[in-house]
Amino acid sequence: MAAKTDDSGPVIPPAIESAWGLRERPPKGPRPGLTVPGIVDAAVQVADADGLSAVSMSRVAKELGAATMALYRYVGSKDELLLLMVDTGYGPPPGPPSPGDGWRAGLTRWARAERDVLRHRTWLLHVPITGPPITPQQLGWLEDGLRCLDDTGLAEAEKMSVILLITGYVRNEATLTAQIAEGSRAAGIDPGELMPAYGRTVARLIDPARYPALHRVLTSGVLNQDDDPDDEFTFGLDRILDGIETLVRRRAS
Amino acid sequence: MAAKTDDSGPVIPPAIESAWGLRERPPKGPRPGLTVPGIVDAAVQVADADGLSAVSMSRVAKELGAATMALYRYVGSKDELLLLMVDTGYGPPPGPPSPGDGWRAGLTRWARAERDVLRHRTWLLHVPITGPPITPQQLGWLEDGLRCLDDTGLAEAEKMSVILLITGYVRNEATLTAQIAEGSRAAGIDPGELMPAYGRTVARLIDPARYPALHRVLTSGVLNQDDDPDDEFTFGLDRILDGIETLVRRRAS
């Protein structure tokens, strides 16, 4: 006669249940010296400071003054810890759209919010994603995105596809931007100098006759001007929103 | 007075130079028993058979009947090997668009070609990308994509952005599709049953009052119908192409 009677349905990892507040402390035994949120916070701090590759079980444990294996009383595996790190790393969702805003303004705000998070925590992009969102804040982001489409007349499946489309774009754009920053840091050169250097390298490698279109891009000097990454982001986002607008208009008529 | 006098420009890893055929064998010393393409092919075979995580230097060496450290005479690091694996894994680009086709048909064909590759070699999605494309076939894909936009009147920078937008979409879509397949295999359930199971799990976790839009999606039964992944792919691609079409029209007028 326990409170849990949901034998049906797939098994949820213990750490996920605790993220939803569905886990109470067993009455017996010694008091836990650590907590799941404490461990996750420490891991996030390590990732913020030294990148995702610095996040090892031993490093996180050291940060907490505990032994490596102590963590495994709280998380089932490193992957589980990473899942919780993503939930914490994204932070609270941006909130529902303002009542006056249309769907387009709402989605723009939503997309920029995610981009801002990914810009500050580029390690989020390196966490291997293992499944659809299942943690509270992740689903909160999804919720806030879906709400932007409330008055569009799109089918539920279409709303879902639109949200997936946009979040995919944001992640992709953030990945590319982060790569440039990371690449220039690794090469020890100025960030604004990386793409020109890349252009020169490619120009030296390719045969203009075999790669005419690419050669035209290179000689046009596109890579030499360092454009505001914000403009690049807005360009792609506007293209996608234009495409969605076409669909919304069609559904409205 | 060697043939190489390009001291300017960034350093290209030796393995990349050999991929461009810029490397001749030194006249002295014992004959190499291995070749870079042979090593890369072996690594690709391992990835095809057992996934990217099975690709270790020792595993590849074993496949070739060589010792682990022998590989380091040919590739500078594992990352370099991964870079070459991507080049080989993508295979030859799909070729330039047919003369009669418009840009939209051309890009559709181009996008589907990449999707087909990523569907057969899902490990390509797990290779951490470290920089812009620099290998022959990768640049060939880029070339063929750019050619589709030859007659659109877009600026070179815009063409580049469009190609980035589409390849990003294709990768994202392929990642999601692969995750479903991988997740269902890991959970040991039918692929068509995974999303419904996911829907049931989320429905049990969330409070409908706090997640109204999400709750509406779940109760609409969207996740229960297993739609053709091809339709999902086409939906997103058409939205993006619609958005690009708006831009092309504006540039034409």
Add this chain to the structure above:
DNA sequence: CCTTTCTGCGTAGGGCGTACGCTGTGATGC
């Protein structure tokens, strides 16, 4: 034939994640 230069690769070092089992704690039931 000797020297040079390169290949193959054995050894070893420093990571990593985590299975297993021991020690001690501390609330519960008698």
Add this chain to the structure above:
DNA sequence: GCATCACAGCGTACGCCCTACGCAGAAAGG
């Protein structure tokens, strides 16, 4: 007040990873 027993902490050990280093032997030039 005490025995019980589930559980927290964590030390040890295993197997895997990448790769720096240096040595033995092969091939070609002089």
